Amino acid sequence: xxxxxxxxxxxxxxxxxxxxxxxxxxxxxxxxxxxxxxxxxxxxxxxxxxxxxxxxxxxxxxxxxxxxxxxxxxxxxxxxxxxxxxxxxxxxxxxxxxxxxxxxxxxxxxxxxxxxxxxxxxxxxxxxxxxxxxxxxxxxxxxxxxxxxxxxxxxxxxxxxxxxxxxxxxxxxxxxxxxxxxxxxxxxxxxxxxxxxxxxxxxxxxxxxxxxxxxxxxxxxxxxxxxxxxxxxxxxxxxxxxxxxxxxxxxxxxxxxxxxxxxxxxxxxxxxxxxxxxxxxxxxxxxxxxxxxxxxxxxxxxxxxxxxxxxxxxxxxxxxxxxxxxxxxxxxxxxxxxxxxxxxxxxxxxxxxxxxxxxxxxxxxxxxxxxxxxxxxxxxxxxxxxxxxxxxxxxxxxxxxxxxxxxxxxxxxxxxxxxxxxxxxxxxxxxxxxxxxxxxxxxxxxxxxxxxxxxxxxxxxxxxxxxxxxxxxxxxxxxxxxxxxxxxxxxxxxxxxxxxx
Amino acid sequence: xxxxxxxxxxxxxxxxxxxxxxxxxxxxxxxxxxxxxxxxxxxxxxxxxxxxxxxxxxxxxxxxxxxxxxxxxxxxxxxxxxxxxxxxxxxxxxxxxxxxxxxxxxxxxxxxxxxxxxxxxxxxxxxxxxxxxxxxxxxxxxxxxxxxxxxxxxxxxxxxxxxxxxxxxxxxxxxxxxxxxxxxxxxxxxxxxxxxxxxxxxxxxxxxxxxxxxxxxxxxxxxxxxxxxx
Numbered sequence: 065x066x067x068x069x070x071x072x073x074x075x076x077x078x079x080x081x082x083x084x085x086x087x088x089x090x091x092x093x094x095x096x097x098x099x100x101x102x103x104x105x106x107x108x109x110x111x112x113x114x115x116x117x118x119x120x121x122x123x124x125x126x127x128x129x130x131x132x133x134x135x136x137x138x139x140x141x142x143x144x145x146x147x148x149x150x151x152x153x154x155x156x157x158x159x160x161x162x163x164x165x166x167x168x169x170x171x172x173x174x175x176x177x178x179x180x181x182x183x184x185x186x187x188x189x190x191x192x193x194x195x196x197x198x199x200x201x202x203x204x205x206x207x208x209x210x211x212x213x214x215x216x217x218x219x220x221x222x223x224x225x226x227x228x229x230x231x232x233x234x235x236x237x238x239x240x241x242x243x244x245x246x247x248x249x250x251x252x253x254x255x256x257x258x259x260x261x262x263x264x265x266x267x268x269x270x271x272x273x274x275x276x277x278x279x280x281x282x283x284x285x286x287x288x289x290x291x292x293x294x295x296x297x298x299x300x301x302x303x304x305x306x307x308x309x310x311x312x313x314x315x316x317x318x319x320x321x322x323x324x325x326x327x328x329x330x331x332x333x334x335x336x337x338x339x340x341x342x343x344x345x346x347x348x349x350x351x352x353x354x355x356x357x358x359x360x361x362x363x364x365x366x367x368x369x370x371x372x373x374x375x376x377x378x379x380x381x382x383x384x385x386x387x388x389x390x391x392x393x394x395x396x397x398x399x400x401x402x403x404x405x406x407x408x409x410x411x412x413x414x415x416x417x418x419x420x421x422x423x424x425x426x427x428x429x430x431x432x433x434x435x436x437x438x439x440x441x442x443x444x445x446x447x448x449x450x451x452x453x454x455x456x457x458x459x460x461x462x463x464x465x466x467x468x469x470x471x472x473x474x475x476x477x478x479x480x481x482x483x484x485x486x487x488x489x490x491x492x493x494x495x496x497x498x499x500x501x502x503x504x505x506x507x508x509x510x511x512x513x514x515x516x517x518x519x520x521x522x523x524x525x526x527x528x529x530x531x532x533x534x535x536x537x538x539x540x541x542x543x544x545x546x547x548x549x550x551x552x553x554x555x556x557x558x559x560x561x562x563x564x565x
Numbered sequence: 566x567x568x569x570x571x572x573x574x575x576x577x578x579x580x581x582x583x584x585x586x587x588x589x590x591x592x593x594x595x596x597x598x599x600x601x602x603x604x605x606x607x608x609x610x611x612x613x614x615x616x617x618x619x620x621x622x623x624x625x626x627x628x629x630x631x632x633x634x635x636x637x638x639x640x641x642x643x644x645x646x647x648x649x650x651x652x653x654x655x656x657x658x659x660x661x662x663x664x665x666x667x668x669x670x671x672x673x674x675x676x677x678x679x680x681x682x683x684x685x686x687x688x689x690x691x692x693x694x695x696x697x698x699x700x701x702x703x704x705x706x707x708x709x710x711x712x713x714x715x716x717x718x719x720x721x722x723x724x725x726x727x728x729x730x731x732x733x734x735x736x737x738x739x740x741x742x743x744x745x746x747x748x749x750x751x752x753x754x755x756x757x758x759x760x761x762x763x764x765x766x767x768x769x770x771x772x773x774x775x776x777x778x779x780x781x782x783x784x785x786x787x788x789x790x791x792x793x794x795x
Contacts, residue, residue, distance in 0.1 A: 330623065330650040334579055336672040337650075341585035344675045348592045372672060379652075390654055394743075394759065395788060404755040435756050 087270060091262040098258020102251035110247060114240055118205075121214060121236060126203055129216035129229040132158055132166065136227060137220050151177040165213075167228040171197070183208065188228055192217055196226045205233065212237055272300050276307060286387060288315035318386060325382040332375045339368045377506040381487070384513045391430045391517055395543055398427050398465050402457055405438035411452060414442075419458040422465050428543040433514045440507040441469045441536050449473020449533055460539045464520070467540070471533040481524045485512045515540070573682065574598045574615035576606040576632060577648070578624050586619075589675035595682070603627030607635050614643065617682050620665070622649045622656060630663040637664035642723045644685035646678070654760075661764035666725040667751060684752030685725060699734045701782050702795040704773055706734050715773055725750065726769050729762075733783065733793035742790040766791055 084092075139154045151168055156179055158166065165180040167188065176185040187208050192215060195202045201218035212233040219226050275292060282290040291311060292304045343365050350358055383389050399418045406414050445452045449471035460466040476484060488505040515522045520540040527535045573595045577583040580601070587597045598615060600606035603624050610618070618636065622629035633645055647660035647668040660668050667681050699706040703716040708731050713720045722730065729750050733741060747757035750765075766785075770777040785791055 326651050326653070329652075333650040333671040334582060338579075338581045338585045340672040341582070341589040341675055345585065345588045345592055392654075392759070400755075408754070408756060432756050432758070 087266050090266045090269070091259060094262025094265065095255055095259040098261075099251070099255040101258075102254035106247035106251050110240070110243060113243055117236055117239065121231075121233070122203065125214055125229075125231050126216050128164065129227075130218070132164065132229060133218055133220065133227045135159070136166075136168070137223060140220075140223050140225070142222055152179075155179040163232055165230040165232075167230070169193075169226040169228070170224065171226060172224050182232075183213070183230060187213075188215065188217075188230075192228075193226075196228070272303065276303070279307070279311075283311055283314070288318060322386045325379065325386055328382075329379050332379070336368070336372055336375060340372065343368050374506075377510055380510055381506060381513070384517075389513075389517055392432070393428045394431055395426050395428055396431060398425050398467075398540075399423050399457055401427070401429065401431060401434055402438070402455060402467055404431075405435045406442070406455065408435050409439045409442045411442055414452045415454045417454060417456045419456075421459045422457055425459075425465055426543045427465060427540050429518060429540065430514075433517070437511050437514045437538065438467075438469070440511050441538075444507055444536070445469065445471040445473070445534075453531070453533065463542050464539045465542050467538045469536045469538075470527055470531065471535075472531055473533045475526055475532050476524050476534045484508055484524060485522070511536075511538075570596060571617070571682075571686065572596045572598060572613075572615040573617045573619060574600060574606060574610060575619040576600045576603060576624065576629070577619075577621045578602065579621075586675070586678075590678070593675060593679040595679070603629070603632040603635075606632055610636060610641075611639070614641065616643065617685065618643055618645045619678070620645060620647055622647055622651075622660060630659055633660065633663040633665055637723070640721050642721070642727070644682070644724055646681060646685070648673075657758070658760060658764060661761065662768070664723065664768075666723060666765075667761065680752065684750075687728070687752075699731075699737075700795070701734070701737065701793060704782055704795075706731060708734075713773065720772050722769070722772060726765060726772070729765050730769060730773070730783075730793070733791065738792060738794055740786045740790045740792045746791070762791070 136154065136158055139157070140149065140151070151170070155166055155168065155177055158179065163182075165183055166178065167183075167185055168177045169175075169185070170177070178185070189204060189206045192202050192204050192206070196217045196219050199219050199221065201216075203214070203216050205212065205214050207213065213230045214233055215228060215230045217226065217228040272295070279290050279292050288311070291308045295301055295304045343361070346353075346361055347365060350361060353361060399416075399422070402418075403416060406412060406416065442452050450473065451471065452469055453472045454470045456466075456468040456470065458466050458468065485508045486505075487509045512522055515538050518540055520538060522536065522538045525535050525537065527533050573590060575583060575586055575590070575597060577586065577599070578601050583599050583601065587599060590597050598609060598613075600609050603620075604627055606618075606620070607627075620629040620632050624632070627635075629647060633647070636643065636645065644667075645665045647657075647663075647665040648671060649656045649660065649668060650671045652670055657668055666685050669678060669681065697707060697709055699708070705714045707713075711727060713722055713727065713730065729746065732746060732749050743759045743762045744755060744757070746762045747753040747759070751757060751761060753761075766783060767777070770780050770783050773782055774780045782793055782795070783791060784794060
């Protein structure tokens with residue numbers, strides 16, 4: 065597992081991106097991609113169309129203008145008397161297409177003639193006039209204050225005239241404007257569709273992820289037979305295969321651990337059975353034995369008991385570790401449970417103080433686990449103090465009840481109050497005054513496990529009154545539906561028959 | 566105390582355990598027969614029935630459950646105690662469903678086993694000595710003779726099933742909690758295993774009820790216990 069990258073080593077930019085969900089990121093990428101693509105296409109389409117339209121117009125209009133110019137020249141006789149020639153009339157007579165605006169400049173008289181009032185001669189760009197003045201035919205796009213125009217101009221040198229013909233480009237501008245709108249619209253739609261495709265694709269891509277999540281959750285909850293359905297998708301096959309393979313190995317491992325625990329259990333309990341029965345046979349004949357043998361027998365019997373307890377504790381712990389523990393829940397009165405536990409642990413003389421608020425309270429508990437918990441706490445008090453002094457049952461709040469086991473010993477130093485619940489931990493100070501006693505330090509860690517299985521907590525604190533001793537508190541959830549028929553607890557292994565009167 | 570001449574058949578494959586347990590049980594005053602396999606045990610039992618059978622679940626060949634079922638198939642009502650080295654729920658419930666009356670976990674104290682055996686050998690007692698016939702609809706119980714009939718036909722109950730039924734019949738209609746039944750039938754205290762009661766009730770129903778899934782006589786009172794009614 066050492067290859068995993070710690071989260072703080074990941075570069076900050078990537079972490080910032082990581083703040084958005086995969087779904088958001090994928091969708092954004094799809095939308096951005098669509099936007100970029102449609103923008104590119106729009107620009108390309110626009111410039112192509114524009115250039116093409118302009119080129120066509122240029123060419124067409126130039127031809128028209130030349131044709132008109134030659135007609136015009138024909139109609140002005142070379143020898144005509146300029147004084148009497150009505151250029152305006154000739155212009156008006158020209159078969160010019162609609163909105164062809166013609167200007168003629170007489171370079172002898174410096175006069176302008178025109179067939180239109182839409183433009184005036186001053187609208188014609190100077191550069192154009194200059195170049196025509198230098199005898200050069202010219203084509204030029206220009207704009208007046210209001211509109212764009214295309215102009216073609218040529219000198220009619222044999223007549224000392226300059227011919228200008230202009231056509232407005234308004235219609236072209238309008239076409240391009242419409243085109244722009246069209247492209248913008250298309251781009252917007254494309255982007256929206258890109259987002260939608262992104263959404264759909266994300267769903268498609270993430271749906272196996274959801275399946276994996278579901279399966280992993282089920283497995284974490286202990287349903288080890290959960291598998292991902294086989295996929296024909298070549299991209300998903302490796303994931304499905306390795307996931308299922310992992311679960312296979314995991315469940316095999318867990319099963320093997322459980323089987324191992326069960327086999328160890330059998331292997332350890334069998335010789336203990338022989339030991340227990342044999343030492344009982346010997347104990348029955350204790351009085352027949354010499355004193356020395358009696359002493360040895362007592363040691364033997366004590367340690368067989370101790371060994372038995374150790375094996376029980378170890379097996380219990382290992383069952384917790386493989387998750388093989390099941391609660392046998394009953395609805396029981398808390399005060400009675402505590403009293404019975406003390407009696408069971410041969411401590412019927414301990415003072416039990418039950419708060420009146422909780423004396424009628426029921427808990428849902430595995431009685432035989434709670435009695436183990438109490439026995440372990442009592443055992444603990446016997447070892448490290450002079451036994452249990454008081455057991456208090458109080459309310460722990462709206463939904464919990466507390467069982468506090470108090471002793472009159474030296475108490476537990478603050479820095480050890482957590483660690484005494486660890487396995488094989490007896491606390492430094494405890495070790496010092498150990499007094500050659502039994503116990504390997506599993507008792508309190510088992511208490512923790514049993515209580516946790518009930519959804520409760522356990523902790524150690526100093527006594528709240530004047531005493532110096534320690535106080536071990538178990539907090540258990542309360543069973544609230546007192547008086548109502550209980551659906552899940554006793555005595556219903558398989559039956560749900562009537563609720564009686 | 567222990568009935569004089571009460572024979573216990575212990576079925577255990579581990580010779581050392583078998584010997585040690587035999588000696589300890591003999592110290593407690595019982596007569597002990599031994600069998601190292603299920604097959605030997607069944608053979609021995611058919612020739613000379615014991616008063617109590619002690620069966621280890623893990624046996625080579627025929628396992629303890631099967632030995633238990635075979636004894637019950639032969640309509641024997643002998644008390645059977647299952648011994649298991651494992652404590653998982655499955656083993657316990659499977660043993661009880663195979664027909665065992667009680668179970669113990671290895672290693673147990675011989676005194677504890679003796680107490681269990683004595684409890685299982687107790688005779689069923691009637692609530693009112695004068696009343697010899699108890700009727701619940703088509704069900705008739707004669708405690709003194711240890712006989713139960715359903716619609717006139719004899720029902721074969723084990724000793725423990727019979728005592729459980731008689732206990733319930735001692736106060737018709739009264740609800741017995743599992744704790745009370747555990748104490749009166751098995752001699753267990755507050756921390757007895759409630760599964761003993763539940764599985765025995767189930768077994769009882771398959772024998773005395775017309776439809777065990779819809780019991781008319783042995784009914785559950787949810788959250789409280791069980792009762793017997795006509």
